[in-house]
Amino acid sequence: MSAGITMSSMSSYAILGCGSVGHAVADDLTDAGEDVVILDRDDNRVEALRDQDLNARQQDITEADVAEVVADREVVLILSGNVDANKAAVEAIRAAGGEQYIVVRANDPVSKDQLVELGADVVINPSEVIADSALRSLEAGELAYKTQQMVEIFRETDGRLAILSHDNPDPDSIAAAVALQAIAADHDLEADILYDGEMGHQENSAFVNTLGIDLSTRESVGGLSEYGAVALVNHADAGAEGDVEDDVDVYVDHDEPAEPVGAEFVDVRLNVSATSTILTKYLQELDLSPTETVATALLYGIRAETVDFKRETTPADLTAAAYLHPFANHDTLEEVESPSMSPETLDVLAEAIQNREVQGSHLLSNAGFITDREALSQAAQQLLNLEGISTTAVFGIADDHILLAARSNDIRLNIGSALDDAFGDVGEAAGHAKQGSAEIPLGLFTGIEISDDNRDTLLQLSEQAVRRKLFDAMGVEEGSNGS
Structure with a gap:
């Protein structure tokens, strides 16, 4: 079938106005064995169409009785080059209660909107079609x-x-x-x-x-x-x-x-x-x-x-x-x-949920002391699913370092760059627009060695330092908590 027209089931069609566009559509539908009638007011054109074994009738599509002529058709294609005539045909069919599927030709954006208001289901603007085709050809080339x-x-x-x-x-x-x-x-x-x-x-x-x-x-x-x-x-x-x-x-x-x-x-x-x-x-x-x-x-x-x-x-x-x-x-x-979640990852996620702090759409959480840094990445990704959250950062302490994982779907923020700005001078940071990580020697933040007696103090000091530097790098003002 030429011109790429493919019908999933047999339908009956009426083509109103048979210029070059209407003629091409009529040929394709007829070649596919579809039931097509063509209406055109030009007697000579109708006669020529009949000579080509096409089912054509003389009919002025601007007259109200056009609705009666196409009443038994399921699909009506109104393809005249005269947009006023096309408007009249759409109006006549809808005024008569016609529920056919109507495809109609426009010639500019204004007439396209008017035809939609009159009840057309699909409006085609030939200049837009040609432009789209040209762009597709350009892209393919x-x-x-x-x-x-x-x-x-x-x-x-x-x-x-x-x-x-x-x-x-x-x-x-x-x-x-x-x-x-x-x-x-x-x-x-x-x-x-x-x-x-x-x-x-x-x-x-x-x-x-x-x-x-x-x-x-x-x-x-x-x-x-x-x-x-x-x-x-x-x-x-x-x-x-x-x-x-x-x-x-x-x-x-x-x-x-x-x-x-x-x-x-x-x-x-x-x-x-x-x-x-x-x-x-x-x-x-x-x-x-x-x-x-x-x-x-x-x-x-x-x-x-x-x-x-x-x-x-x-x-x-x-x-x-x-x-x-x-x-x-x-x-x-x-x-x-759906990768499996380790018990530690589940514990870290629970801790991150419990300790979350939200500023606008940005979430920061302290997961405490950890042994698996990958659990931080999992937690940061899971927390990104919370309603209203566009950026997450979860950190924990492992050995003598603060480890941080961050995720973001905020197109205005490159989280990798933000981490580098915040921690690049005191540790190592890497990442890109949507995810990143950082590793900071604990002593540079706190000046305290880790012991069983000062764990809570270390966490508190680390959280304050991480929050301040990260929110500053992301341009987030502290004070207006989300949830």
Whole structure:
């Protein structure tokens, strides 16, 4: 069937006004075996349509009796180039009590609104349709060009490819790296996935372990100097400005980097919500069917970045997810999304809930003395689900250090940068826009050595210092508690 018209069941149609648009629609519907009648006031045009074996009748669509002529039709397409005639036809059909599904042509935004008010179900503005088609064609052409440009770099690379995610990699960053590794392998280029910082959230560790994804720290491989090319994926959230590497060959992201990237290949797409979506488009463009592991990783990356399509989801994210769905292992996805919670994590979460302090939409909590720093990450993520909370920070004391984990879904805040501003001068901080961590030597805050006699004092002093420095870095004024 031409022109992409697909009907799920047989319907009866009336086409009112048969210029070039109406004629094209009539041909498609008739070729599909649909029951179509064409109404047009021009006798010569009607005769010509009949000569083409089309069911055409002479009828002025501006007259009230047009409603009676189309009364037995389920769908009415009013496609005349005269918008006043189209308005009259819609008005006549609705005034007669007609409940047909009406699709009508407009010629500008004003007439579009007027036709909706008159009772049209769908209003089409040809100029908008042409513009949308042109943009889709442009996007498709750009994707083809970009994909081949990237592949050419892979073909010319002598040595291995280093794929670097951002610090403390999240699912979208890991999934994009896994997909890029698969594309490189398809072009006979071996690649290693590297990261800085820590794996962080238990769900991320479950994701990597369950899918058998091989990641290495950049430190463990001795840096990037031995690689033939370097690719950065989902790296714009890497933290403070200037974090982007100097010597980069490929850069792919769905966010704008803090500073210009001097890579040979740069593909930043702000019209999608996940870098995994961009990599899915590459796979489709290359006609490279994803393996179960790659598809599961990418689908999880999109779902995690859009919070299961509830946050900032674009049509491109949805179509990418739909494409990946049949390739993915959904039992594995369920396993990754519901990792088991250790007894200590449960204890830390309970303590964090009990000790939470809320300033506006920001939550800070003291989890006390801990032995598992991963429990802090779990608690920070769980507390982010509280109503009205956009940023969480949970800290605890382990040995002679204050450990802190933070999460944020506030687009105005880069929590990684905030932690660096707050604690970078007294300890170590790492992260990106949505998550981060910090480790601060306890003595720098309190000047007190840990003993059984001063545990409560240490916690109190630590909480005061962490609260003051973190809230100052985030620009939060203390005093107006939430709950």
